[in-house]
Amino acid sequence: MAKPDELANPLREGIRLRRTPEPCAMAIFGASGDLTERKLVPALYYLTRERLLPAGFSVIGCSRTPYTHEQFREKMRHAVTEHLRLPGDESEAFVGSFGKGVFYISDNFGDAAAYDQLKALLDQLDQERGTGGNRLFYLSTPPSFFPVIVQHLGATGLAKPKLLGETWTRIIIEKPFGRDLASARDLNRVVTSVFAEEQVYRIDHYLGKETVQNLLVFRFANGIFEPFWNRRYIDHVQLAVAEDLGVENRGSYYEEAGLLRDMIQNHVLQLLSLVAMEPPATFEATAVRDEKAKVLRSVRPIPLDRVNEFAVRGQYSEGWVGGQKVPAYRAEPKVSPASTTETFAALKLYIDNWRWADVPFYLRSGKRLPKRVSEISIQFRGVPHLLFRGAGAEGIEPNVLSLRIQPNEGITLKFCAKLPGTTMQIRPVQMEFRYGDSFGAVPPTAYETLLLDCMLGDATLFNRDDAAELSWELMEPVLERWKQDDSTGLAFYEAGTWGPAEADAFIERDQRHWMRL
């Protein structure tokens, strides 16, 4: 057998060539769903077109809808042209070429014969399109199917690499990864009984966003920030993920999930761990994920009987968003008129370690807020002694470093400056860096980044089993208490506002206020 360095491709040497994965095929379970059409296939199309995927790369859609290869191909061609990232990117040459690598298998996810058929098609693609025996499975079905699919993949022998040591097999699991700690543990148990942990990529598309990745660069590639990144200089941290949309047509899902499960348990806690983590030993998956898990382990658990001190929940009522009148959550399709599901949540967490002791982290997320914006704000402590008295001091505000994740990704630092003139008047000013202005280039979408990372075997931006369970563990008391309280404590806010008044009171109790987003 050839040694690995004998198989290295000498044409790949050189820093300027981009990383491209080995030849492979990808099977998407739940391929007739919205995610495949809106995100996954357009991402794969761009990666192919931009020469980032290997020649012969093939996609197999697996779903219950009975399509032929050609029908599914046509649907995906339509998806590509409908969901272009950049206008004018469709070209028959590219779309047609991409379409040649698209296949379909009708599968109700519980039928062993369909997995045999999938195995045969994958083998055929290895022969015909040179996909090299490398396989990526993507679970984009409703979560209840995850265990069934995983077990069938195991039973058919598809979970193991085709040639041990020479080919790879990986699986991406979409969120939600469980609906509470017990179900997350159960799912982990099933998944890891079939796949080795290093084969498993739990996806949270938030981690594929450029600004989220830039957070690591910002913290660990700049010497000037790290010395201030601790309890000595930071007063508190706010993490906000606001959406102007309601639940759209996901009423029945949302009734089961609620905002805490949908946003805080995954996206917001991921952001928290990146903001608060210690510098990893290397920028490799294990080291980065170790540090992220350490943060979650250090978060002070919220006692069941004190949940209301640390969390607020709300639900939107009728209101106006973007000039349009929108219904109350309880009037949305497939939502109970007496629903107590939260569409807004605010939490205060403490991280009990040397770096962050006593620094509150305020987490806030909601639906039907005035605009779609995600931002991390680090508010620094005030100066130890105020020199400027009287009128001059009125304009003094604390320094705030804001990392905008979406939209208009960028970084802003607010500091005080003297207004020109003979009197001492002070006003806050902002120093601003915007990705779009500074680099011009349109960054890849989160799914493009994450799919490529997975094919390259880089799990840095994916969630590990321990982190998935730890984040559920932190949410357990809140979920339990809110379930017990039912409608007691559920505050209402008018759609198009920044959440219930109770949320303002929640942070004002600490003599702080929410950042204006």
Add this chain to the structure above:
Amino acid sequence: MQKTQTLALGEPRPVNLAALEAELSALWRSAAEDPSARDVVTRACALTLLAYVESEEEGRQASNLIRLVTEQNPCRAIVIIAEPHAAPAGLTASLSAHCHLAAMGGKQVCCEQITLRARGEAVENLDNVVLPLTVSGLPVHLWWRASRFAPPAYVDQILRVADHLIVDSTRFANPETDLRDLATWLQGSSRPLAVTDLNWARITPWRELLAQCFDSSERRPYLDRLTEVRIEYEQESARLVTQRAQSLLLAGWLASRLGWVFLEQSAPAESGLHRFLFRSGERPVRVESVARRFEGGGSGVCFSIELKADNSSPAVFSLTRGPDGRVVQTHAEVLGLAPVGRAVRLEVLEEVEILNEELMLASRDRIYEETLNMVARLTGSNN
């Protein structure tokens, strides 16, 4: 798209360094105080870009490109127009500013440009003028935009403080000679310097696509079985020199990466044909580079490269860009495997797009340096 405006600030006048700096300060002060200005003016500078040209017309072209460069790479630009054979001798300078509104409105970001015109023997003093004008603490990039690569002594002095030399072998009148001269100069350079050839950057996607052909473990062994490489480019187009230089760089890259030993260049058997003979172990390898007519061609974007393995296990790998200029068809045929082909995007990039990227990524490129050395060997055999 940002809207960029260039403001000329006064007529060219004899160089007086102290006065130049004072004028620059006055320029920014007046811009900040202008009550009619709708937006705040912000001066931005991340690097010094020195552009070296040899005529007034090339100076204008460079200025137009710098205007676009400043949108992504805010800098102090110094355009050096050196005309050693022009009269009367003298050195003059003029100032201008490139301003653009940041996307989403708001601040007007401006960068300054100093244009130096040196005629006759005054060119000998250029280094003394240019060096004090570089911005302290920021990287210095020298963009060599002349038709030959032959830096005179005063440019050598500038290169001693530069971090990055940018050339474009497209602009070389005779790429065979100038690439060789560049290789020789680089070997003799006393300090490590990042060197970028914009034409090398143009072929990066081609190299990437060729590398992809051999990524799978089934196809990787064919790299050690290659016996023929044929590169074809358009005979009749304004981009003939660009493509000729590209074909040389591709041949040099393949040979250097695959450890081929250069034997000889056989005399051109037909118009535009270059044939290089190599040895890889016991196996002979022939590389041909030929200019020919392409159907629908003429714009200089058609290009193809084909790699063949020996008869014992025949295989063909090819990349072809047609007159459309955006689409490259890839094709791979290996004995025992079904042929695989696809279409990928590979647009012809404008000079300014590549320049902007190279300014951001400036670093030494060992692969380019080894390629250049191989090109020097290939082209040296002619002389």
